[in-house]
Amino acid sequence: MVGTELLLGQTVDTNAAYIAERLAANGINVYFKATVGDNWTRFAAVLAQALTRADVVIISGGLGPTEDDLTREVVAAVLHRPLVEDPQALAAIERWFAVSHRPMPPSARKQALIPEGARIIANANGTAPGFVVEHGNQTVVCLPGVPYEMKPMFDEVVLPYLRERYGLAGALYSRVLKFCGIGESALEERVRDLQHSANPTVAPYASLGEVKIRITARAENAEEAERLIAPVQQEIVRRVGEYMYGIDEDTLEGVAGRALLQAGWTLALAESCTGGLIAKRITDVPGSSAYFLGGVVSYSNEAKVKLLGVSEKTLAEHGAVSAPVAEQMALGAAERFGATLAVAVTGIAGPGGGSEAKPVGLVYIACALNGRAKAYRFQFQGGREQVRGLTAQTALDLIRRHALGLSTEL
Amino acid sequence: MVGTELLLGQTVDTNAAYIAERLAANGINVYFKATVGDNWTRFAAVLAQALTRADVVIISGGLGPTEDDLTREVVAAVLHRPLVEDPQALAAIERWFAVSHRPMPPSARKQALIPEGARIIANANGTAPGFVVEHGNQTVVCLPGVPYEMKPMFDEVVLPYLRERYGLAGALYSRVLKFCGIGESALEERVRDLQHSANPTVAPYASLGEVKIRITARAENAEEAERLIAPVQQEIVRRVGEYMYGIDEDTLEGVAGRALLQAGWTLALAESCTGGLIAKRITDVPGSSAYFLGGVVSYSNEAKVKLLGVSEKTLAEHGAVSAPVAEQMALGAAERFGATLAVAVTGIAGPGGGSEAKPVGLVYIACALNGRAKAYRFQFQGGREQVRGLTAQTALDLIRRHALGLSTEL
Numbered sequence: 001m002v003g004t005e006l007l008l009g010q011t012v013d014t015n016a017a018y019i020a021e022r023l024a025a026n027g028i029n030v031y032f033k034a035t036v037g038d039n040w041t042r043f044a045a046v047l048a049q050a051l052t053r054a055d056v057v058i059i060s061g062g063l064g065p066t067e068d069d070l071t072r073e074v075v076a077a078v079l080h081r082p083l084v085e086d087p088q089a090l091a092a093i094e095r096w097f098a099v100s101h102r103p104m105p106p107s108a109r110k111q112a113l114i115p116e117g118a119r120i121i122a123n124a125n126g127t128a129p130g131f132v133v134e135h136g137n138q139t140v141v142c143l144p145g146v147p148y149e150m151k152p153m154f155d156e157v158v159l160p161y162l163r164e165r166y167g168l169a170g171a172l173y174s175r176v177l178k179f180c181g182i183g184e185s186a187l188e189e190r191v192r193d194l195q196h197s198a199n200p201t202v203a204p205y206a207s208l209g210e211v212k213i214r215i216t217a218r219a220e221n222a223e224e225a226e227r228l229i230a231p232v233q234q235e236i237v238r239r240v241g242e243y244m245y246g247i248d249e250d251t252l253e254g255v256a257g258r259a260l261l262q263a264g265w266t267l268a269l270a271e272s273c274t275g276g277l278i279a280k281r282i283t284d285v286p287g288s289s290a291y292f293l294g295g296v297v298s299y300s301n302e303a304k305v306k307l308l309g310v311s312e313k314t315l316a317e318h319g320a321v322s323a324p325v326a327e328q329m330a331l332g333a334a335e336r337f338g339a340t341l342a343v344a345v346t347g348i349a350g351p352g353g354g355s356e357a358k359p360v361g362l363v364y365i366a367c368a369l370n371g372r373a374k375a376y377r378f379q380f381q382g383g384r385e386q387v388r389g390l391t392a393q394t395a396l397d398l399i400r401r402h403a404l405g406l407s408t409e410l
Numbered sequence: 411m412v413g414t415e416l417l418l419g420q421t422v423d424t425n426a427a428y429i430a431e432r433l434a435a436n437g438i439n440v441y442f443k444a445t446v447g448d449n450w451t452r453f454a455a456v457l458a459q460a461l462t463r464a465d466v467v468i469i470s471g472g473l474g475p476t477e478d479d480l481t482r483e484v485v486a487a488v489l490h491r492p493l494v495e496d497p498q499a500l501a502a503i504e505r506w507f508a509v510s511h512r513p514m515p516p517s518a519r520k521q522a523l524i525p526e527g528a529r530i531i532a533n534a535n536g537t538a539p540g541f542v543v544e545h546g547n548q549t550v551v552c553l554p555g556v557p558y559e560m561k562p563m564f565d566e567v568v569l570p571y572l573r574e575r576y577g578l579a580g581a582l583y584s585r586v587l588k589f590c591g592i593g594e595s596a597l598e599e600r601v602r603d604l605q606h607s608a609n610p611t612v613a614p615y616a617s618l619g620e621v622k623i624r625i626t627a628r629a630e631n632a633e634e635a636e637r638l639i640a641p642v643q644q645e646i647v648r649r650v651g652e653y654m655y656g657i658d659e660d661t662l663e664g665v666a667g668r669a670l671l672q673a674g675w676t677l678a679l680a681e682s683c684t685g686g687l688i689a690k691r692i693t694d695v696p697g698s699s700a701y702f703l704g705g706v707v708s709y710s711n712e713a714k715v716k717l718l719g720v721s722e723k724t725l726a727e728h729g730a731v732s733a734p735v736a737e738q739m740a741l742g743a744a745e746r747f748g749a750t751l752a753v754a755v756t757g758i759a760g761p762g763g764g765s766e767a768k769p770v771g772l773v774y775i776a777c778a779l780n781g782r783a784k785a786y787r788f789q790f791q792g793g794r795e796q797v798r799g800l801t802a803q804t805a806l807d808l809i810r811r812h813a814l815g816l817s818t819e820l
Contacts, residue, residue, distance in 0.1 A: 034444050099791060276690040277686065300703045336716065337712075
């Protein structure tokens with residue numbers, strides 16, 4: 001991990017965890033991780049030392065066009081190889097600027113330099129290519145530091161390459177079961193006895209508005225792993241399956257979207273306190289236009305009246321954060337977009353705007369289906385970001401439950 | 411940083427960034443950071459090496475009661491000191507369990523052991539105390555790995571102790587200038603000569619849709635730091651100030667919101683490809699209801715017609731992703747929400763939906779003000795997330811530029 005910003009604490013290093021997790025899953029033991037700033041001598045010392053104790057050294061960061069990006073130079077120096085310009089890499093960089101309709105600054109050309117004998121790893125999301133240097137039985141891999149550039153390069157090129165080069169077979173196989181509508185303690189109590197298993201291991205962990213259980217098996221191949229994982233997964237589903245929304249790469253918005261698609265339903269949204277967050281998550285899913293018609297972010301009372309048909313009388317009598325207003329918002333969205341299902345949220349995200357009767361965190365979520373609406377009341381805890389995140393999570397789960405015909409008595 | 415979970419990638423190491431940031435701010439240079447698993451030999455090797463190259467070694471993690479918590483034993487062994495039970499530490503651990511009304515397991519007693527001559531650092535939020543060992547002119551600090559236990563111990567005890575022991579007066583002071591609408595290479599070229607300065611230092615770094623320049627001064631106090639930073643900041647502003655939107659904790663959505671508030675303007679949005687992301691970012695800002703009236707996420711053509719008044723003829727002639735449709739969306743949003751300024755986006759976020767004439771990444775952003783609309787055309791690169799993120803970033807910058815009366819010729 002290379003970058004002074006990491007040592008100054010201005011950037012939290014998420015790349016290291018990402019790389020380590022995938023290496024572990026592929027049976028590559030990570031024994032050391034070092035972070036070093038944009039300083040030639042210390043960077044060279046760390047790299048030289050890493051080569052005394054590891055077969056594979058993976059470097060992330062320091063491949064940019066600026067003067068303090070030293071990775072190319074340090075790797076070339078430590079491995080005693082000259083830097084050469086790679087024509088393919090140069091062409092890719094030139095193409096990047098041409099497509100962007102921006103002039104290519106002279107400094108960008110530096111990014112086409114690689115140590116002699118290295119192979120380029122193409123970067124689909126940025127200008128700096130990565131590269132791999134084979135050094136005897138050792139391998140030095142250099143990747144950019146920008147996470148969305150580094151990750152696909154690591155997954156699609158580096159990992160298959162390392163598995164092949166080092167003939168890896170046995171590995172860790174993980175499956176993650178994902179839950180919402182149940183807290184971590186409650187879930188953990190119902191699966192506690194399963195956590196004493198050694199292979200596979202069972203471990204719950206929590207994030208905002210959801211809990212995951214990771215089942216990890218050490219096995220020679222995927223079939224053996226499946227034989228170990230399947231019975232444990234079945235037992236967990238038997239106990240707490242009603243809260244489980246998906247596995248592995250499933251997201252709540254993706255699962256909700258698939259359910260809508262299978263039901264042949266369309267969706268519309270009316271958002272007040274979440275301000276577009278639910279629509280943003282629904283449309284994070286490629287292809288969501290097949291079921292998502294659109295939404296209204298009604299941040300003002302006027303917008304609720306004019307764009308969603310909420311009655312001024314109801315607003316005056318019950319206030320914007322109320323069950324009747326949530327229901328009218330949902331009915332209005334269903335009607336105006338012509339959607340099968342509409343979901344509306346109104347609440348107090350904070351930090352201001354709360355009162356004793358309607359404290360920060362109070363949220364109403366309403367669903368409208370077949371011309372009838374029903375509102376649910378929630379009291380969420382935490383700051384603005386938590387309240388908005390929990391509201392979105394709960395609304396997405398309600399969409400999923402409606403489209404799958406599951407109980408929505410939360 | 412000690413803990414196998416860090417090497418397995420199951421935990422992102424936020425402690426390192428926390429500690430590094432505070433050390434830097436107090437004039438302690440962090441040159442190396444190493445992460446090691448719960449393995450005796452490798453841990454001892456890393457510690458021994460750290461002692462050859464640093465005055466202060468800070469270890470976080472491995473102080474728990476379980477068998478794989480090795481920090482106490484490794485530190486004692488490497489420093490050639492016996493482990494002794496500290497009566498104060500033992501009393502604190504016993505008190506912790508008594509207050510929690512839980513029986514104290516025998517393994518917890520191990521947490522009262524410290525290397526002979528060490529001083530205890532009390533842990534107000536957990537059972538494991540930390541400790542400091544003075545070893546000649548060197549210092550080894552051991553802290554728990556749980557962030558909410560570690561942080562107050564570090565801030566309240568370790569930092570004052572280190573400042574005192576090493577007679578530190580000077581400290582590092584940083585200012586971050588934030589830019590958008592200019593690439594990293596282009597910005598770097600225009601400030602390259604300033605990067606040769608030693609105090610303050612000047613370093614650019616990039617993230618999605620923005621570039622930052624960090625100016626860092628080593629100074630005795632805040633006033634002296636300001637005297638060092640101010641002229642460099644002024645020179646950078648003179649050269650590239652037209653692209654600068656804020657400093658330090660400023661966000662583009664926060665700055666755009668302040669500009670709207672100061673102009674006395676209101677804002678409405680019409681989003682197609684961003685699907686609510688711009689509204690979500692605008693409403694991330696507490697108090698945004700003072701200027702944000704709302705938005706329409708018009709993910710279907712019908713919604714563009716019905717909720718925003720886009721003409722069916724224009725849609726048929728030019729397609730949904732076109733300058734005329736973007737302009738009509740913006741005018742429709744301005745009119746329906748009664749907003750001073752309306753911004754509309756329509757584009758192809760991908761991965762599907764692109765064609766030769768309208769490739770993935772093609773985006774039109776239109777602004778409507780005083781009944782007149784103008785569309786801007788962009789060709790963004792990257793995957794769905796990047797295209798959506800860059801679109802939102804550019805739209806927020808256009809809002810900022812309009813509200814501040816700056817040029818919008820991008």
